[in-house]
Amino acid sequence: MAAYESLNYMNIDSLFTDEELLVRQSVRDFVTSKVEPLMMAANREERFPMELVPQFAELGLLGSTIKGYGCAGLSHVAYGLVMQELERGDSGVRSFCSVQGSLVMYPIHTYGSDKQKEKYLPKLASAQLIGCFGLTEPDAGSNPGSMQTRAEKVAGGYKLNGNKMWITNGCLADIAIVWARLDGKVRGFIVEKGTPGFTTTTMKGKFSLRVSVTSELHFQECVIPEENILPNVEGLKGPLGCLTQARYGIAWGVLGAANACYHAALQYAKNRTIFDGKPLAGHQLAQAKLVKMVQEITKGQLLVLQMGRIKETGTLHPHQVSLGKMNNCKIALETAREARDMLGGNGIIDEYPVIRHMMNLETVNTYEGTEDIHRLVIGENITGISAFR
Ligand code: TGC
Ligand code: FAD
Numbered sequence: 001m002a003a004y005e006s007l008n009y010m011n012i013d014s015l016f017t018d019e020e021l022l023v024r025q026s027v028r029d030f031v032t033s034k035v036e037p038l039m040m041a042a043n044r045e046e047r048f049p050m051e052l053v054p055q056f057a058e059l060g061l062l063g064s065t066i067k068g069y070g071c072a073g074l075s076h077v078a079y080g081l082v083m084q085e086l087e088r089g090d091s092g093v094r095s096f097c098s099v100q101g102s103l104v105m106y107p108i109h110t111y112g113s114d115k116q117k118e119k120y121l122p123k124l125a126s127a128q129l130i131g132c133f134g135l136t137e138p139d140a141g142s143n144p145g146s147m148q149t150r151a152e153k154v155a156g157g158y159k160l161n162g163n164k165m166w167i168t169n170g171c172l173a174d175i176a177i178v179w180a181r182l183d184g185k186v187r188g189f190i191v192e193k194g195t196p197g198f199t200t201t202t203m204k205g206k207f208s209l210r211v212s213v214t215s216e217l218h219f220q221e222c223v224i225p226e227e228n229i230l231p232n233v234e235g236l237k238g239p240l241g242c243l244t245q246a247r248y249g250i251a252w253g254v255l256g257a258a259n260a261c262y263h264a265a266l267q268y269a270k271n272r273t274i275f276d277g278k279p280l281a282g283h284q285l286a287q288a289k290l291v292k293m294v295q296e297i298t299k300g301q302l303l304v305l306q307m308g309r310i311k312e313t314g315t316l317h318p319h320q321v322s323l324g325k326m327n328n329c330k331i332a333l334e335t336a337r338e339a340r341d342m343l344g345g346n347g348i349i350d351e352y353p354v355i356r357h358m359m360n361l362e363t364v365n366t367y368e369g370t371e372d373i374h375r376l377v378i379g380e381n382i383t384g385i386s387a388f389r
Contacts, residue, residue, distance in 0.1 A: 004032060004088070006259045009298045015305060016077065023078045027085035030059060035089035039211065040350050046210045048092065048172065057127035061086070061097050063105035069121035071105075077308035080252035088256035091360035092212030098253070099168045100124060102246035104131030107177050107188055110241070111233040116190065120175065132173035134164035134217045135239045141166075142373050143388070145236055149180040149219065151187060157226045158182065158189060160197070160219040166367070170215025171200045177230075178217070179239045188230035188238050197222030208363040210356075244318045247368050248311065251324035252304045254332035254364055255297060257357040261332075261339035262293040264354050268343050280342070289338050296331035303327060319381040326374035333361040 013021065038049045056062055060072030061082055067073040074082070087094035105124050108116055123129040140146045149162025160180055170176070176191045176198075191198055203214045230238070269281035269290065280286045307324045310316040336358035340347035348355050365371055373388075380386045 004028070004260070004263055006084070006088075006256075007262060007294060007297050007301070009294050010302065012298075012301045012305065016081070017075075020075065020078045020081055023074060024081040024085060026059065027061070027082050028088075030055065031085050031089040035086070035093055036353075039090050039093075039353065039356065042211045043090070043350060043356050044210075046204065046206070048096065048169075048211055048213050050172075052093065053096075053127045053130070056097055056100075057125065060125075061101075062125050062127060063101045063109070063121065065101070066105060066109055066121070066125075069109075069117065070125040071121070075308075076248070076311040077305065079249065080304055080308050083249040083253035084256040084259075086256065087253035088260045090211045090356065091253070091257055091364050092209050094249070094253040094256070095168050095209065095212045098246050098249050099133055100131055102249055103133035103242050104175070104177055106245050107133075107230060107233075107238070107242050108190070111188060111230040111238060112190075113227070113231050115227065116230070120190070129174040130169060130172050132167050132169040132176050132215070132217075133239075133242065134167050134170070134176050134178040135243075136166045137163060138165045142370060144179070144239060145186075147179065147181065147186070149178070151180040151182040151189060153182070154223060157224050158229060160189065160191065160222040160224065162219050164217040166203070167200075167215045167217050169213055170217050171202050172213050173200075176217060177242075178219070180219075182229075185234050186236050186238060187234060189224055190228040190230070191219070191222065191224055192228075195222055195224055206363075208359040210359075240318070243368055244321050247321045247325040248307065248316070250364060250368055251300075251307065251321065251328045254328045254361065255300050255304065257361055257364075258293070258297050258300070258328075258332035258335040261336045261354050261357050262290070262297060264352055265293065265339035265342045266290055268346070268352075272344075286342060289342055293335045293338060296335060300328045300331050319377055322369065322374040322377040325368065326371055326378070329361065329365040330371055333358070333365050336361050 042049050064072040064074045065079045108120050135144050137147050151158045151160050174193050178189045178191050197220045199218045201216045269286050270279050272280045274280050303324055339354045340358050376387050
């Protein structure tokens, strides 16, 4: 197969700085040489390739927009390009870095005490510690406000009771950022692995995101020290603020998976001859499918670049991020489904990356707010009327 190049139909590359292109190239090389070769087996084995984790740290991919604490201090656009390249490898690989950066390091950096930042951020940046983010519960997914997990003030700390579900990296994690109600208000807590009363179980049998570890977290009379509450945020805006960061990265990331599928479909269609010996790519219906991919990926690229430039001015709103996450997940999933179709029988075999991306994107369209939840966020923003309840 020809060497990978991301789609550049509207010369979007001319809109990136030299530094952004340099970052993209280094992660692209890493994904091509180190990530892609592992994915087929890791996906079959339902195994996260831990051997990649020290390399994420060496490349500065963990918490990469944070300044200080051993982090890379990248621009938001460069960070988006990192996510895009990683997700070309696999959505589970991008997920690992998203969770560590946006859902674990971001809340510690934004809502944590100086002591918490100094204790945890350098170790999370260097991958000496792995983190997870526990918001979703068995009966509280799209509506995290209905969470049942409770914290209670006890001598010297807080006692947690409750269960979290669908937690990426839960069983791998050294620390969990856990959201629970304390005196009726949602608060964030740092729970260290090994704390009595804190256990995890792995969720098996996924057809999607098999390269990522997904877990349940259980808290039973789990007492954590006073200093492990995140002091600087109260209410649902705490976890939702973290989700805005992660959704931004996902809106970029899924374009990597879409690009990989488009690239595979184009190469395949040029090489595969059908009926009269003419390549599949020479038939009108096949061209229409490829054109649709180019059209949607290109629009998605322009959307995230504008989101990134707004984010760099500090004025990006959560509803704008919802538009990016909703649109790009949807078009990436449609691209993957179409590419799978174009590969015929080979489209269901894992020797090609397309079916793996397609299955993964089903998750990515669902987590961090389902497509319909983002539709309702945007609907509320433009009408002023909430239609959730
Ligand atoms: P609502 O009353 O609208 O808001 C409560 C407070 O939060 C503020 N807010 C936000 N702040 C930052 N970012 C956002 N996206 C925000 N959305 C709302 C809001 O201004 C308000 O602040 P204040 O000061 O007035 O208190 O809350 P609601 O209960 O009506 O919920 C709204 C809704 C449905 C949009 C929200 O609950 C939602 O986004 N639901 C989807 C849940 C979700 O996305 N869960 C994701 C779990 S984590 C995950 O999936 C990780 S996958 C990781 C991986 O592997 O990559
Ligand atoms: P539900 O909320 O039950 O939704 C079911 C259906 O109802 C969906 O189609 C939804 O769009 C629709 N729906 C919901 N509300 C409305 C409404 N008001 N109007 C119309 N339709 C509606 N969570 C974490 O906290 N941390 C993680 O690390 C994490 N990682 C994940 C990894 C994977 C692999 C997966 C699959 C999920 C992960 N999640 C995580 C959870 C994820 O965020 C939730 O699955 C997601 O928010 C949806 O919640 P739910 O599964 O409970 O679905």
